[in-house]
Amino acid sequence: MTMKRARKHKPEKIWLKECDDLIRGAAGGFLFGIPLLYTMEVWWIGSFTEPPVMLAAIAATFVVVFLLNRTEGFRKTKDIRQSEAVMDTIEAIAIGIVCATCILVLLREITLDTSLGEALGKVIFESVPFALGVALARSLLSGDRYQSSNSQDNPSSANETTINATFTDIGATLIGATLIAFNIAPTDEVSMLAAASSPPWLLAIMVASVLISYGIVFQAGFTNQQQRMQQQGIFQRPLSETVFSYLVSILASALMLWFFQQLSFDDPWQMWLSYTLILGLPATVGGAAGRLVA
Template sequence: MKFNSRQKSQGKHQKNPWKSEINDIVRGVCGGFLFGIPLLYTMEVWWIGSSATPMMMLVALVLTFIVIYLLMRTEGFRKPKRFSRRYQSLTETVEAMGIGLICSAFVLLLLQEISWGVSLKEALGKIIYESVPFSLGVALANQLLGENGNNPPDNRTSRQDDAVDDNATFSDLSATLIGAIVIGFNIAPTDEVAMLAAAVSPPWLLAIIATSLLISYGVVFQAGFSAQDKRRQHKGIFQKPFSETMICYLISLIAAAIMLGFFQKLTWDDSWTIWLEHTLILGLPATIGGAAGRLAI
């Protein structure tokens, strides 16, 4: 029976190679965002990247490659192993670094830290230095957040009682709030949020909203992390993928606004547009933290 089930599983992966490939990449991207987003809100890293020489960039890439390769030797971000351990570790290392570079470039562009007015050398320096934590997140995605990790099994779906469903909803909302605070609390008192908000235009704010929602959905419901299939079966008020993603995003935004007010980065004298801009900027990492919080329960 074990042999037959293993054959069915392997056949399933072989029948849907493109779907499996996309899921692997989504898992790596989500892992990169979970681990890499805090440093993207650190101006010191922007400055280091801006002033980095080509030799420093090369050294950063080489060191990152070595570390990622060693991590990939233990597991990697792909679930089924398709090649020999050594060959797969090498290819996954290159892919992880590629994902890290693309994700960091995307977010830096989204936050307007790189634009057409930035020199190629400065843009490359920022992207390379910011890609390091992203690549580490890709490499660690399965080990720390995979189905075989230390996350407790989610058995809430085995109960049909309304009170239990309400409790599952409350648990998710609470976990979202806690995760948003854990990530956002380190960023809210800094000057980076105000700097980014001053440079971002309304179309880019809409792009930030869309990115926040997509990452939150991907982390919880698409990346194949802990108890993903069971989460889709929850029957609480806000337990469907779309409604849960939307309500948890609103909670993350509320948490972001409260943290900005707590640290006096925003006051009642500020206009609603300033509140909105700052909240949406901080809402991106807060939303990712909220998604991580839901994975932890």
């Protein structure tokens, strides 16, 4: 009976590990590739790229990602054979293509009216940094998902610890959001993307921002996630922390847009909302990265 149970749960553990690896790879792709998605020059280059150049870009990406997988990779395993590195490279490029395509669709840079050649060009060029991020996922921020913390909080200083942890998370979120979104806020890409987004798509961007943030911090296995879940703080539960940090990132986005005079107090609230949600996606990714290193 015991042997049957072991056999039954072994495939489940394999699939769970594979899901962890995929989430870690996607999270690394978002951390590395999200800023380039807000660059109109890359959209234009992809729109007019000929098929031979696309194939050359894929080939060059394959070589670089293969070399990275031989030394780093997005899996926890360090000893990788050449055949496994090839398979991981194909998987990393596929993850990058899927992630880039989803975000380009969310940002309305790929629609049903977009030609196949233009869509392929945009996806291929935008997926390059995503694929590199997937290959660098393990080295970006390392950790063990199932490792637990042995430290215990002193009951006499519980309130102080809670307040300090909360302010630490707020500060880390603001720093990370600013580092990623500060170079995007003054550009014309934000206004262009906001003009092309309708309320349902803005809602989808909000949901995607929260899910990506949650995946980076609590599912990707970059740091000691068990310790992260046990950390003290007013909003220190995975869901509440993710939502609260998203609101902080949104606030940081609005302040950056106002600072660079992309928004003013005379603008309608709908404009504030659309601009802020558009910039909130990279800001949230940066905020999640900031909380990881806090």
